[in-house]
Amino acid sequence: MRAVDIIMKKRGGPGNPRGAELSREEIEFLIGGYVAGDIPDYQVSSWLMAVFFNGMTFAEAGILTDVMLRSGKTIDLSGIEGPFVDKHSTGGVGDKISLPLAPIVASCGVRVPMMSGRALGHTGGTLDKLESIAGFRTGLSVPEFRDYIVKCGFAMTGQTKEIVPADRLLYALRDVTGTVESIPLITASILSKKVAEGAEALVFDVKCGSGAFMKNLEDATGLAESLAGTGKAMGKRVACLITDMNDPLGEMVGNFLEIEESLDILEGKGPADVTELTLALGAWMVVLGGKAATREEGLERCRAAVASGEARRRFLENVRLQGGDPEKLLAERGIRRSPHHAEFRAPADGYIQGIDAYLTGLAGVHLGVGRNRTDEAVCAEAGMRIRRKKGDAVKKGDLVMDVWGKDDDSLAPALDLLSRALRIGAEKTAPVPLVLREITAV
């Protein structure tokens, strides 16, 4: 077997312009060989570009995912009773849903082995939010991860280097070779990590809009169909919700601010949009975990987990297990803010047509919520509280957002971005549904 023949098979040629489906042996030879150092990066990068143009079947992407996840360690959850279901979001602004979702679903008898990432660019990161809780540890060992899943039904950790090393290698190569935006490659990258952490079923929140990786419904649908189809080819139950990410989700954008909003959701007093989406995702997780027969029943169970206080109790129990202090956390609610504060006020009368999520996310990077490079620190107390949202009427001078920065200098560039993010117009905007489409493969 030669790498160049595998590249040319995917590439195709006259009479066969779309290339041909690769076999497990071929994908194993190429990607396994790359991870082992036997296949050079220049061959993998030309293959990646051929995949960009010619795509992969779901079966092929499933094999790629499997080969990638076998490149490293997988989390052994054997001996723990399942079902194990996880959620993955493709990334957005103000998206704190993992934080309330895991304890809600765990309260319904579904176990959630959750591995999350960090903020990068305009999107936030669950690990950075968790670490704004003093003492909270996100670098769990596998025994700890298993132990906390048993004790409170879920655990939250970062990915270790041993998990899917092929993805780190491939992503770094894709990043510099113009091959990031390939649906099957994105699919394999996402799925390999989620399957490696032990999930048997998966719910995906595929964000769609200015603040998302997928800017329009067509692209988001393509990714959702690929995640569902590829997951199914691997024997996993998958549900994808395509959700609007043109405006930030909820009222809080920040690290500790989003912990607070998560508590609000768990107490049944969160903003409507983020509460609705949390419960919609939770309902699917409960269904896929076999703890409800229908989505409606799943929704009822999630609502009950909130209403009973059980979900909140599990959240705080997890904080304690993972090194945080629940009492201190509760005491800091509404108080713990950066001293570097500014108010963002409406420049005119009218209705808010929208607050651009991408620009809001970039403002967050200036403030210290996020980062441009993976080695930069974030600020726990920075962020934005959105007082008026899309569809709200405002008068000139009304408070639209409270803004907290890591320092005074960070406020002006953030306010400048926010003034570009806010669109005010004369017409009252109709409410947009948050869940745009559901695509499932069960």
Add this chain to the structure above:
Amino acid sequence: MRAVDIIMKKRGGPGNPRGAELSREEIEFLIGGYVAGDIPDYQVSSWLMAVFFNGMTFAEAGILTDVMLRSGKTIDLSGIEGPFVDKHSTGGVGDKISLPLAPIVASCGVRVPMMSGRALGHTGGTLDKLESIAGFRTGLSVPEFRDYIVKCGFAMTGQTKEIVPADRLLYALRDVTGTVESIPLITASILSKKVAEGAEALVFDVKCGSGAFMKNLEDATGLAESLAGTGKAMGKRVACLITDMNDPLGEMVGNFLEIEESLDILEGKGPADVTELTLALGAWMVVLGGKAATREEGLERCRAAVASGEARRRFLENVRLQGGDPEKLLAERGIRRSPHHAEFRAPADGYIQGIDAYLTGLAGVHLGVGRNRTDEAVCAEAGMRIRRKKGDAVKKGDLVMDVWGKDDDSLAPALDLLSRALRIGAEKTAPVPLVLREITAV
């Protein structure tokens, strides 16, 4: 400027699936940077694959050609009176045309600065044929190259490492990354070397058929149009003849054997097909060099150069200048053969439908005419003399070819390939025109 942005510009994306035309600055950054060692091969290989899929405009390919040829030295022909016109063949079996063509055209007042290559795979190489003349030197210095052009109107040399180093680097990378079969990349590879050697106008013999790189007329036309269009974009006058390469050209396939047939052509007694094509190519070279107003006039001038003996005289003068012994060469005609001889005879009665050029070329590799690896030696005295060609009637047992091998063991595999190459049928085949199409950009 970042390489990844250049890759993505060529790659395109949603709404722009064919990518965009790159600027001179971008191509210079990527390819100049690659040659300088600043851009890694994995970025160039993904760019090459994007070019494979999205192509290049003639202007873009012209810039790539120019950037490539500026990566090394070019032959300085200043101070020598032109015009300088060269011919390039995309490679075939029995294609000795460069050898008689250069002195014919030189006899018409056009100067031919010819750089040639070696046999590889089933195709022959002009340098190997020339070196079958005892003492003939193909590694000329630039002063020698210039001197011989002045003295006999043409010179024949191999490419030095200083000429277009970008092509060697890029070709080696394309070879292992599945990006060889790209028309603009092939075009830039061919043109960069030809322009670097000092040619102002170029005639291309684009071979088409089983023994050629381009297997069908559509692909050959695509390459010819690209060579003509890209050459024109660079300010060069270009004519392309697309010619049949389903059967070997002429009667002789071998190194010294093809020197002999070249002399036959120069003496006006060569086989009809190879003579016709030599004169057709020569006519265009004379026209592009401004020494004839029409192709017909160019043809007349080439015929006169043969009839007067002037072309033959210049050929032998060149042999002497480049280190060979013309007297010895003439004395060896018809005599210098390998002692390892076999006869290939017709297995049945009928008409020859064709003798597959590719299989004949492979037989030549076994015999020692060609080589599979660049470091293998060839045998001057090996080869095939084709006694019966396409369209000829044969009886079972008639001699179809004389076969000479480098050793006795080489004969059986060659005869096996030849028996597969020869197709005999009941119907008399109609003659196929050798020149299938002409594409010019003057």
